[in-house]
Amino acid sequence: xxxxxxxxxxxxxxxxxxxxxxxxxxxxxxxxxxxxxxxxxxxxxxxxxxxxxxxxxxxxxxxxxxxxxxxxxxxxxxxxxxxxxxxxxxxxxxxxxxxxxxxxxxxxxxxxxxxxxxxxxxxxxxxxxxxxxxxxxxxxxxxxxx
Numbered sequence: 143x144x145x146x147x148x149x150x151x152x153x154x155x156x157x158x159x160x161x162x163x164x165x166x167x168x169x170x171x172x173x174x175x176x177x178x179x180x181x182x183x184x185x186x187x188x189x190x191x192x193x194x195x196x197x198x199x200x201x202x203x204x205x206x207x208x209x210x211x212x213x214x215x216x217x218x219x220x221x222x223x224x225x226x227x228x229x230x231x232x233x234x235x236x237x238x239x240x241x242x243x244x245x246x247x248x249x250x251x252x253x254x255x256x257x258x259x260x261x262x263x264x265x266x267x268x269x270x271x272x273x274x275x276x277x278x279x280x281x282x283x284x285x286x287x288x
Contacts, residue, residue, distance in 0.1 A: 188287040193206060214227075221279060
């Protein structure tokens with residue numbers, strides 16, 4: 143077999159194998175659930191998750207992360223204004239933020255961006271606010287929705 147014939151046959155086979163690999167391993171991410179998709183723990187009404195206020199987030203500063211959202215108790219009482227819920231991914235590079243109860247703000251550990259309790263940018267490098275989610279309380283059940 144001549145060198146050019148070998149390369150032609152080998153090249154076609156290799157191209158077919160590589161194309162098959164990329165189709166399997168590098169598929170579209172459009173099926174990945176978003177924080178407000180029903181397939182990610184919510185329902186058709188945009189509900190993302192619920193907690194029982196008798197057993198969860200009973201102290202100021204406590205937080206819970208679920209479905210791409212961080213829910214924090216920022217004050218006493220079981221009313222909507224005692225809580226805040228924002229996206230957990232920093233708008234700068236997507237790093238998971240945390241809540242600093244002593245300072246009353248969200249802080250990104252990656253580059254130091256800071257956000258108010260409602261998600262507004264206080265200090266960059268982030269330039270966009272965090273998405274804020276709706277909170278509803280019915281009895282002792284708190285529900286976060288988009």
